[in-house]
Amino acid sequence: MIRLTPERTAAGTSYLAAGDGPPVVFIHGVGLNKEMWGGQFVGLMPHYRVIAYDMLGHGASALPAPGTALLGYADQLLELLEHLQLPAATVIGFSMGGLVARAFALHYPERLQALVVLNSVFNRSAEQRAGVIARTGQAAEHGPDANAEAALSRWFSREYQAANPAQIAALRETLASNDPQGYLTTYELFATQDMYRADDLGSIQAPALIATGELDPGSTPQMAREMAERIPHAEVAILHEQRHMMPVESPRLVNQMLLNFLTQARRLDNQAQGIVA
Template sequence: MIRLTAELTPAGTSYLATGQGQPVVLIHGVGLNKEMWGGQIVGLSSDYQVIAYDMLGHGASPRPASGTDLLGYADQLLELLDHLNLPQAAVIGFSMGGLVARAFALHYPERLQSLVVLNSVFNRSEEQRAGVIARTAQAAEHGPDANAEAALSRWFSREYQAANPAQIAALRQTLANNDPQGYLTTYELFATQDMYRAEDLGTISAPTLIATGELDPGSTPQMAEQLARRIPGAKVAVLPEQRHMMPVESPRLVNQTLLQFLQFAHSRQNHIKGIVA
């Protein structure tokens, strides 16, 4: 079992790092923290340097300043890479982390080796948008765990919830323990920024994978396909019978998808370097 001690950047970002090789950075979803990536840390660290960190307002990282936008969250990742002296990294973002990864790709393309967006949102329908705005209002009034039960039902299959009650209870506690203002600032961005600089997505040139679960009700296969169409050469993977929290519920399946893509991205970059040389 890999047991890691969290470290801090000068700006206070809490992160875990293990393994050697090309760096792969993992960005969690809203209300969660770096601990959600346990299955990926174990599954990827034999081939890569794996780095997981707490987003602003989450875990042991500092609260975002009032009015922080997605660029502020991308800047947090930039400071982490600078602290680790990493000129480039593969960036994997889950849900809200996918929005941060997209913003990072747009603002700092020279620092991006490859991009993976997992179970994330794009071009919500009016009905979907109204639902997430309503959940934002509930969180503002009642706190981070206002929607916990409904969220867990969207995130996991009923079988997984029944088989893993301790883990589900721990996740429920993680949601409740979030800093209310940090959570709300982040959730408001999650609720409103699915089309963040959508007109510029065609400028992303790094190898890109957009993946989600077949049964993910909030980050649908249709969203994944629409987003991938905006990014030149992007690949799409829809994992059968998977819901939103597929990195946690089915880590081996997700890791297989990630490893295949990362190997493809690495070979493509080596091919391009050979042509340039």
């Protein structure tokens, strides 16, 4: 088991960092925290400097100011890179973290080495949009764990839930322990910003991977394909029989996909710089 000591930036972002090599930063989803990336730390640490942090309003990080926009979440990542003295990094965002990663890629392209968007949303249908807006209202009225049972059923296979009751219970507790206002501010962005600067995605020049699970009901294969069509150098990966929380449920599968992509991205970067491997 890996035991890492959380550190903190001057602006109040809590993060974990381990390993040596090119930096790779992971961004979690709404209601979760940096601890979700344990499987990725194990798989990528031998090759990369792996960094995971708590989004605004989550875990041990600072709360977002009222009305904070998606750019404010991208600015949090920028402050983390500056704290770590990293000129650029590969950014991997899951679900809401994928929206943050996209915003970071659009606003700070010079700080991006490669982009990975996992199980994230794009161009919701009217029915999908109505569903997530309704869940936002329930969270506003009843708190962060208002939809916990339904969320866990969407996120994990029934088999995984049955085989890992302690982990599922811990995730349920994580959801319930979120700061209500921090959670709601973030969830409102998650619910409304799936088309954030969609017409500008063609400006992203870094290597990109857009991936989701075949059985992810909220971040569907169609969404992944439509998003990738907007990004010039994007690959698409649809993982067979995987649901939303595939980085947690199937870390080896996800890690192999990430390592393959990151190896190819480094090769392309070396070629662009005239470096012979």
